[in-house]
Amino acid sequence: MNKVAVIMGSKSDLPVMQDAIDILKVFNIEVEVDIVSAHRTPEKLFDFSKNAHSRGINVIIAGAGGAAHLPGMVASLSPLPVIGVPVKSSNSIDGWDSILSILQMPGGVPVATVALNGAKNAGILAAQIIGSSNKEVLKTIMDYKESLKARVIESSKDLG
8 A cells, every 4th residue: 555644843734734635535545644843843753754664654745834844854864755845834934934944955865845835736746756656546647637637628618
């Protein structure tokens, strides 16, 4: 079974991160959801990051606002691909603090970064990573992309 972990720094991030959870369910990928704060629960962060792969996790999606250390810290400790979701939080500087904290990782510690509040794309990217070695998931992604195309074509019919 393929499994993606969707983690966030606090429960207030859940409305944004729910988009990743929802799209992963569309792709029939098992999702594990948790709150792991880089600043308030560092021991939990270390345990989660070092052991996720041994629990069957294939990809980690980490959402964080403000200083947004969660995705980078997880990536520094885990051998798994990490996708960072910058979250525009109440204490944010228009989200730029989160974006830059996740985007500007040092060489050797990659974090794939999606748009501000872009959890849906994080879920799709996680599914594509899994789909590179799982034909069923790949087929589901291909069908999903065809549905996007069909919706655009259908919506253009109403313009004329």
